[in-house]
Amino acid sequence: MSVDIDITGLRPERVSVVPSPLAELSMALHALAEPGHHPGLQGWVTSVTSRLDPxxxxxxxxxxxxxRSTFSDLFLPYAGIPGGTALPGATLAEDLDLLDKLxxxxxxxAALEFTCATCYSTHGPTALADAEVRRRALELAAARGPRQLRFSERLLTDPPRTRSWLRQFLEDCxxxxxxxxxxxxxxxLAADARHKTDLLRRRGLAEALGSVSPAVALDAEAGRITVDKLGEGRTATAGGGLLLVPTSLGWPHLMVLHRYGWQPVLHYPVGSPELTAPPSLEQLTLRMAALSHPVRMRMCRSLARSAFTTGELAQVHGMTAPEISRHLSALKKxxxxxxxxxxxxxxxxxDVTAVARLGSDFLEGILR
Incomplete structure (x- = not known):
């Protein structure tokens, strides 16, 4: 399984490595919401939460x-600017101005991505224009919870109000x-961007991508970048550019923006903090046995990001509810x-805290 980026015709000068204040703020918010994903940031999380205004x-x-459960493309708004060559701003205010241009x-x-109601890597009707997509989005939001439903209703009823709320919230953060x-x-981040840019100029795209992550590979002959992830997707530069955005707070998440019509973005971590000590051999044996099935590995990718019902997992993975229930039972045991x-x-x-003790390779595999 992988996310593929077709780079046919991509000119070297259209590959940019640029830090983004807004993308880093999104990772900060994620780390505060899901500290179990980021064992190396416990000190920072504690420091921020202890002095946060209630x-x-x-x-x-x-x-x-x-x-928390998704990394909304709203935090990479430059990718949605027509032309496919826009770059992040130097300041958060500049990034937020780009958000306003969507x-x-x-x-x-992009805001409804958490509902999985709209098409992502292919073209399809929008929730504002199509009544059925709108109905499905609200139905899925309701399954997530009352907060999700209230947000989705407000978003679909009055987008400008929600946009204003989000900008003010981010400015207050x-x-x-x-x-x-x-x-x-x-x-x-600036130093890492300079290093990657130097690799691009001196040694080429393959070398630069290799320094981003071992999970990123270039097939120059096929004109394709492949990112090894427990998910599938396809996108293309299609005359635009390719953007690499580094994050200091993001490990182990290696994200690929492959939304239809948006500029492809690799959002990659610049460091990998050490994880805690492994569990006992008995615990490790039991848990690794439960995770040895490939279907359960794919389910873990979903379950690590958000809570799902049995029916939702059955739809996502193309299986029956009883089959999903048996796999859930093994993981729960x-x-x-x-x-x-x-x-x-x-x-x-x-339970990402329990999974984290299985080792960095497994955690990185399901979360990146």
């Missing part, structure tokens, strides 16, 4: 599914904690799942 903390919960249709579809964090991280009931839905989610 009102801002509450506002973070209003739409945290945009950065059309309402682009904004709404910048004032509360991110400006200080960015002042420390931007030098490391190994102590790798948490479950909770929300109305008539039972939601299952991977």
């Amino acid at each position: 009102h801002l903390a509450d506002r973070m919960c209003e739409a945290d599914f945009l950065w 059309s309402d249709e682009q904004f709404v579809d 910048d004032e509360a904690f991110f400006a200080d964090t960015w002042s420390r991280l931007r030098h490391q 190994a102590g790798l799942l948490t479950t909770r009931r929300r109305g008539r839905y039972v939601l299952h989610q991977l």
Whole structure:
């Protein structure tokens, strides 16, 4: 399984390595929402949360599914600018100005990504223009929970109001904690961008991509970049550019923006912090046995990002509900799942703290 980027006709000068304040803010919000994904950031998370204004903390919960369970493409808005060559801004304000340039249709579809209701890597009707897509999006949002449903209803009813809310929220996060964090991280990110750019110029794209991650490979003869992930997708530069955006807070997540009509983006981590000590041999044997089935590995990719019902997993993986239930039972017996009931839905989610103890290779594989 992989995400492929067709780079046929891509000119070397159209490959850019540029840090993005907005992308890094999204990773900061994700780390605060899911500290179990980022064992190396525990100190930073504790420091920020201990001095966070309670009102801002509450506002973070209003739409945290945009950065907790998914990495909304809203945080890479330059990729959606027509022409496929726009670059991130030098400041958060400049990145937010690029966010404002997205059309309402682009904004709404990117914001609804967490519902899986709209097409992603292929062209399809938008939620603002198509009543059936809108209905399906609200139905799936309701299955996620009341906060998700309220957000989706507000988004579809009044996109400008939601856009204004999001910009103000991000500006308040910048004032509360991110400006200080960015002042420390931007030098490391700028240095990494200079290094990758130098590799591009001196040794070519294959060398630069290899330095991004061993999971990224170039087939120059086929004109294709392949990113080894537990997911599938296809995109193309199609006369535009290819953008590489480094993050200091993002390990182990290696993300590929492959939304239809948007510039392809590789959002990659510049460091890999050490994980905690492994579990006992007995625990490790039980858990690795539960995870040895390829279907369960693919399910873990979904369950690591968000809670799912049995029916949703069956639809995503093209299986019957009883088959999914048997796989969920094996994972739960190994102590790798948490479950909770929300109305008539039972939601299952991977216990990433337990999984983290299985080792960095496994964690990176399901989360990148």
